Amino acid sequence: MKKVDIIVIGGGLQGASTALGLVREGAGKVLMFDEQLPTQRLSRGNFGLTWFMCKGANNPNYAKWCRMATTLWPEFAAKLEEETGYDVELEWNGGAxxxxxxxxxxxxxxxxxxLKKVCSDAGMDYPARMVDREEFASMVPKMKLGDEVVGAMYSADQGTVNPMGAMAAMRAAFQKKGGVYYGGMIVTRVVPNGDGTVTVKTSKGDYQCSKLVIAxxxxxxxLLEDLDYHLNVYPTRGQIMVSERIEKKLxxxxxxxxxxLDGTFLIGLSTEDFGHNSEVTTEAMKNQxxxxxxxxxxLGKVNWVRGWGAARVMTPDGSPIYDRLTEHKNIYVLAGHSAVSLAPVSATHVAPWILEKAEAPQISHFSNGRFNV
Ligand SMILES: Cc1cc2nc3c(=O)[nH]c(=O)nc-3n(C[C@H](O)[C@H](O)[C@H](O)COP(=O)(O)OP(=O)(O)OC[C@H]3O[C@@H](n4cnc5c(N)ncnc54)[C@H](O)[C@@H]3O)c2cc1C
Structure with a gap:
């Protein structure tokens, strides 16, 4: 059986960003396993926003966490591009x-x-403001606003990336730093051993690691059910519509x-409770x-050429779960929504927490146990 320091299960945005953080921190021999099922397309099927705005309205810790992540995105993207030569297409032009x-x-x-007060109490800025219709219209000079638009919430300090490009760059940077990525590797079982190590059973043999990250x-x-651990997540479907390429106006x-950047418009704000069914429906498309x-x-005159659905990993309060199993201290669980926006903190804060290198007071607010009341 192969023995390594850390195994990360899941090569989506959550797993890839955390695995990258681990190798940057010099974690030793780190493997990332991903099964790449066509149905598991969440990290390839999202909107690509790197945002803090509107997040955490009822959860100050999440608001601060998102604000911190967004602040880190420009530097995170620059480093990724420098390490890999990939263009993650970060556009840092704000959002409304x-x-x-x-x-x-x-x-x-x-x-x-x-949220300004929440962040300011934590010594952080919250650079969002309200703009009236006139100012909003002046910010989008090539588009005409609908009659009903009265204004917008706006921040200049957020943006978008190409989520697939970013994920590919994270996986590539992980490998350049010595990590080993296995695509097409299905983990079938996780077995904790008496000495604190963990055996990971896969479609291509068994591995043993000192720490395991389930993402x-x-x-x-x-995987966690076998360990008598109930992860408090549920699926909510989102659908995205994609237009033909036209002149860049927005x-x-x-x-x-x-x-x-290539001129396609994307529409995507639907939230539906359909279990793991990720089909597209005309009803949701029509509404959005x-x-x-x-x-x-x-936008009613643009040709809409394709669409897809994907099931968000949602928690009851919308913030992520970062947890360490009480019975098996070397097993960590990372789950939740907004893994694009949060990718920088996964690398810079979650990875050092897993390595027990850094105190991370914020992370204690995101335990799975907070829902077990
Ligand atoms: C419509 C839509 C729009 C969104 N827009 C945004 C946005 O604008 N900004 C934002 O921040 N977030 C957005 N999200 C959320 C974002 O896409 C997710 O937070 C993110 O993709 C979750 O990544 P993940 O790595 O946790 O999960 P996944 O992408 O599902 O990755 C998990 C991986 O683990 C693998 N796996 C599963 N089981 C096993 C196993 N047993 N063995 C091996 N591998 C396994 C899967 O194949 C998969 O590749 C959006 C989501 C949707 C649906």
Missing amino acids: LHATSGAQFQMYSDAVAN AGHGSSR DFPTLAVRQT AAGAIKLFPE
Whole structure:
């Protein structure tokens, strides 16, 4: 049986960003296993926002965590590009969430005031503000706003990446730093040993590691059940619509609509409770298209050429789970939504916590046990 220092199960955005952090921290021999099922396309099927805005309205710790992650993105992307030569297509032009009524505008305005206070109490800035219709229109000069748009919540300090490019870069950087990536490797069982090591049973043989990180998205629950550990996550489906390529008109994304560097528009704000079914439906597409057209009516004239669905890994309070098993101290679990936005903190804060190198007071707020009441 092969013996290594750390195994990370899951090569999606969560696993790849954490595995990269581990090798950057000099963690020894680190392996990353990923089964790459076509149905497990979450990290390849998302919107690519690197955002803090609107996150953590009811959870100050998550608000601060997201703010910290976003602050780190430009440096994180630059380092990734330097290490790999990949272009992760980071666009750091801000982002907005539009309001279509006075009441909604006021609600967003209250949320900004609340989160500014939360972050300022923690010594952090919260660079979001409300812009009225006139100012919002001046920020998107090549697009015409719909009549119902009254303004928007806006921050200049966030952006987007190409999520597939970023994930590929993280995997590549991981390997350049000595990590070993195994695609097409299915982990069938995790068996803790009496001496604290863990045996990982896979489709290609058994491995033994000193520490195990389970970051397998929706695949984590099954592996953890064998250890009598219930992971508090559930699937919520999101659907994304993609247009033909047209002239680049929108320089920064809104939460519902973005335009990529190559000119395709993406619409994607649906949230549905359909278990692990990731099919697309005309109903969800119709609803989200109607919302997008309210914002930018000209999107109704663009050709929409494809779409896909993916099941988010959602927790009851929307913030991630970073946990260490009480009965098996060398097994760690990482799960949750927003793994694009949070990728930098996975590398810079979660990885050192796993290595027991750094105190991470924030991480204690994200235990799986917080839901077991
Ligand atoms: C429509 C939509 C839009 C989104 N937009 C954004 C956004 O704009 N910004 C943002 O930050 N987040 C966004 N997200 C969320 C983001 O996509 C997820 O947080 C992220 O992809 C989760 O990554 P993960 O690594 O945890 O899970 P996954 O991507 O599911 O990766 C887990 C990996 O583990 C592998 N695996 C599972 N079981 C096993 C096993 N037994 N053995 C080996 N490998 C295994 C799987 O094959 C998979 O490759 C969006 C999600 C959706 C659905």
